[in-house]
Amino acid sequence: MRNSYVIIFFLLAQGFGLNALSAQDLSATDIVRKADEKFNGEKSSYSVMSMNVIRPEWQRTIEFKSWTFGKDYALALITAPAKETGQTFLKRGSEMWSWNPSISRLIKLPPSMMSQGWMGSDYTNDDILRESSVVDDYIHEIIGEENIDSRLCYKIKMTAREDASIVWGKQIRWIDKKDFLVLKAELYDEDGFLVRTETGSDIKIMDGRAIISKIELSPEEEPENKTILEIREIKFNIPIGESYFSQQNMKRVR
Amino acid sequence: MKEEFKIAWRNLWRNRRRTIITGASIFFAVFFAVIMRSYQLGSYDNMINNLLESFTGYIQVQHIKFQDNPLIDNSFDYNDSLASAISEVDKVVSVTPHLESFTLASSGTQTKGVAIIAIDPVKEKDFSDPESKLVKYRITEEAVKRLKDAGSIPDNILEKVNENLGRSYSSPARIELELGLSDEDKERCMPEILKYTEVSNGFLTNDDEGILVSDKLASYLKVSIGDSVILMGQGYHGISATGIFPVRGIIKMPSPEIDNKLIIMTIPAAQKFFDAEGKITSLVVNLTDKSNRTIKTAKARINSLLTDNNTTAKTWYELNPIIYQQIQGDSQSGQAMLGVLYFIIFFGIFGTVLMMVSERKREFGVLVAIGMQKKKLKRIVAIEMFLLGAIGLVCGLLAGTPLILYFYYHPVVLKGELGNLMEDYGWDAVMPTAWFGPYFYWQAVIVALMVLLAILYPIRKIGKMKEIEALKG
Numbered sequence: 001m002r003n004s005y006v007i008i009f010f011l012l013a014q015g016f017g018l019n020a021l022s023a024q025d026l027s028a029t030d031i032v033r034k035a036d037e038k039f040n041g042e043k044s045s046y047s048v049m050s051m052n053v054i055r056p057e058w059q060r061t062i063e064f065k066s067w068t069f070g071k072d073y074a075l076a077l078i079t080a081p082a083k084e085t086g087q088t089f090l091k092r093g094s095e096m097w098s099w100n101p102s103i104s105r106l107i108k109l110p111p112s113m114m115s116q117g118w119m120g121s122d123y124t125n126d127d128i129l130r131e132s133s134v135v136d137d138y139i140h141e142i143i144g145e146e147n148i149d150s151r152l153c154y155k156i157k158m159t160a161r162e163d164a165s166i167v168w169g170k171q172i173r174w175i176d177k178k179d180f181l182v183l184k185a186e187l188y189d190e191d192g193f194l195v196r197t198e199t200g201s202d203i204k205i206m207d208g209r210a211i212i213s214k215i216e217l218s219p220e221e222e223p224e225n226k227t228i229l230e231i232r233e234i235k236f237n238i239p240i241g242e243s244y245f246s247q248q249n250m251k252r253v254r
Numbered sequence: 255m256k257e258e259f260k261i262a263w264r265n266l267w268r269n270r271r272r273t274i275i276t277g278a279s280i281f282f283a284v285f286f287a288v289i290m291r292s293y294q295l296g297s298y299d300n301m302i303n304n305l306l307e308s309f310t311g312y313i314q315v316q317h318i319k320f321q322d323n324p325l326i327d328n329s330f331d332y333n334d335s336l337a338s339a340i341s342e343v344d345k346v347v348s349v350t351p352h353l354e355s356f357t358l359a360s361s362g363t364q365t366k367g368v369a370i371i372a373i374d375p376v377k378e379k380d381f382s383d384p385e386s387k388l389v390k391y392r393i394t395e396e397a398v399k400r401l402k403d404a405g406s407i408p409d410n411i412l413e414k415v416n417e418n419l420g421r422s423y424s425s426p427a428r429i430e431l432e433l434g435l436s437d438e439d440k441e442r443c444m445p446e447i448l449k450y451t452e453v454s455n456g457f458l459t460n461d462d463e464g465i466l467v468s469d470k471l472a473s474y475l476k477v478s479i480g481d482s483v484i485l486m487g488q489g490y491h492g493i494s495a496t497g498i499f500p501v502r503g504i505i506k507m508p509s510p511e512i513d514n515k516l517i518i519m520t521i522p523a524a525q526k527f528f529d530a531e532g533k534i535t536s537l538v539v540n541l542t543d544k545s546n547r548t549i550k551t552a553k554a555r556i557n558s559l560l561t562d563n564n565t566t567a568k569t570w571y572e573l574n575p576i577i578y579q580q581i582q583g584d585s586q587s588g589q590a591m592l593g594v595l596y597f598i599i600f601f602g603i604f605g606t607v608l609m610m611v612s613e614r615k616r617e618f619g620v621l622v623a624i625g626m627q628k629k630k631l632k633r634i635v636a637i638e639m640f641l642l643g644a645i646g647l648v649c650g651l652l653a654g655t656p657l658i659l660y661f662y663y664h665p666v667v668l669k670g671e672l673g674n675l676m677e678d679y680g681w682d683a684v685m686p687t688a689w690f691g692p693y694f695y696w697q698a699v700i701v702a703l704m705v706l707l708a709i710l711y712p713i714r715k716i717g718k719m720k721e722i723e724a725l726k727g
Contacts (some may be wrong), residue, residue, distance in 0.1 A: 053492055055491070102497075103497065105484050107484065107486065110365045111365070117492075121492070145701070
């Protein structure tokens with residue numbers, strides 16, 4: 001009697017295992033890596049974006065260009081509104097610098113400034129500076145499949161590795177099965193409380209890739225606040241190197 | 255009655271030692287209680303006044319969201335007619351507009367988060383008067399060296415000066431206070447000390463584009479008058495605010511916490527910097543006194559004057575709930591301490607009364623045996639006790655008075671570790687006593703009650719006394 005239970009158990013276990021394998025040609029980590037590379041470029045990227053900061057009483061739009069190289073280097077140039085045009089921000093590793101043409105000064109942003117919103121948005125300086133890698137700093141696990149905007153998505157739970165120094169304790173990402181687009185992400189703090197939700201939409205073909213061109217960020221605590229990021233133009237793997245991200249270039253880029 | 259009084263008075267001085275011991279116990283009770291309470295109330299008053307008169311004000315008109323979220327977005331339009339309407343309100347002393355925010359200040363490689371307070375240099379005179387806080391004297395190593403070289407200052411005073419190395423002062427009086435000089439020394443040495451420690455300083459004009467930097471912040475940023483400080487932060491509705499401002503003056507704020515992070519500029523300059531045309535974050539109202547009634551009626555009046563629904567008047571204890579609760583809690587623990595002190599004193603008094611009754615048992619017995627009415631005897635003993643209480647009480651209060659007076663005008667300046675500790679907490683390291691108030695008269699009431707309680711024992715004892723047994727001793 002007992003033997004037959006064991007046999008049934010094995011059969012069941014094997015059956016499930018096989019099913020899981022066939023549904024999971026790609027591991028959760030592979031999916032996250034593919035989605036990340038697709039959006040950020042394998043090596044470098046150049047993009048023109050607009051950011052719409054929405055508050056209950058007011059809203060404003062900032063336009064900027066940005067260059068990235070790997071995950072350690074980024075440069076942003078504000079192109080609108082007129083009053084702020086020409087300001088540049090440089091990220092090199094864990095340091096962030098700001099150049100302001102109206103006072104002709106280069107300022108290194110101190111740690112106390114990191115939790116403040118970048119250009120008044122819901123993105124903090126820390127979000128931009130954050131070195132963490134969605135691939136290396138998390139443990140990934142597929143926890144289901146769901147439809148978002150009638151696209152079938154992997155629902156992936158990402159738990160922060162213990163040794164990683166990152167802001168989020170956990171993320172849940174919905175990644176499109178066909179094009180590997182992050183259509184939705186929920187970001188939780190270390191205590192497991194939902195802090196913000198990011199949703200991607202407006203899928204467009206740019207530089208030969210299908211990518212989301214609109215990201216909407218809404219913080220959980222202030223539901224009336226919102227930041228909408230729109231990608232106007234994007235190019236991947238452009239020929240720039242580390243030397244492009246210098247303090248001299250902050251003053252030069254146009 | 256007069257006769258009884260006379261007998262009681264003579265009785266007191268029949269056993270001088272007993273009377274003095276009992277009187278002394280009451281005297282010390284009153285003396286210590288009064289001094290302790292006076293110090294406690296005085297230092298709180300000092301703390302509150304520090305806070306109110308130069309920072310919070312008694313009442314502030316703010317945007318309703320400003321307290322929870324002190325952003326420049328939560329500001330309101332300022333018009334002179336509102337300010338003058340408020341200044342017409344009964345018991346209002348001054349109405350001062352402020353524009354407050356936080357930014358980053360940077361100079362060279364040093365960067366620090368700072369508090370910006372934008373003021374109207376003329377109106378501010380009636381409120382925090384930053385001009386009186388300008389650093390006028392600074393004890394630097396160089397100043398000490400030059401003082402030494404001048405040779406006219408005795409070594410012991412030079413040493414005292416050296417102990418205060420690195421400190422800066424807005425007035426000669428403060429230097430005198432911290433050096434603890436005698437009148438003679440003052441006359442002899444102060445002119446020399448002032449001469450060598452004096453520094454030049456400047457203030458803001460009405461629509462100045464410059465700033466005043468607090469002393470400790472200035473030394474952190476390594477700036478002095480004429481240098482520039484870069485300010486950067488967030489302006490009205492998220493716009494980025496960046497500017498470069500010349501330093502016009504250095505001010506010394508009494509609270510080190512504030513001294514570490516304050517920059518003062520004019521309102522027009524701040525409005526331009528934050529892109530907040532015509533806006534302020536608070537109207538600070540000072541009143542004649544801080545009694546509950548004054549504050550509440552003024553608040554209601556001011557609220558009825560406000561036309562903008564997004565603004566409201568808030569009292570100082572609504573603005574600083576933590577400090578308010580802390581003061582209340584400490585005051586109660588002070589009262590508990592007094593309670594313990596009184597409890598001990600009461601048993602001291604009661605002990606001497608007990609002793610007196612058993613010593614005089616025979617005497618009472620004889621008096622009653624030869625025909626004295628027990629009622630009369632009770633009265634005499636009661637009068638005795640009251641006289642004793644009154645003497646102790648009056649002496650205690652009289653002895654306390656000069657001390658309270660002296661330390662009211664010449665507060666104790668805490669130095670060394672304790673002084674630094676107080677300053678670290680953000681308090682001015684002086685401990686003045688409180689002016690005579692209800693607390694002073696309450697001591698009299700409490701001691702009178704204790705005496706009354708102590709009298710019950712001999713009166714009861716006399717009532718129950720059996721003459722025969724008493725006579726036998």
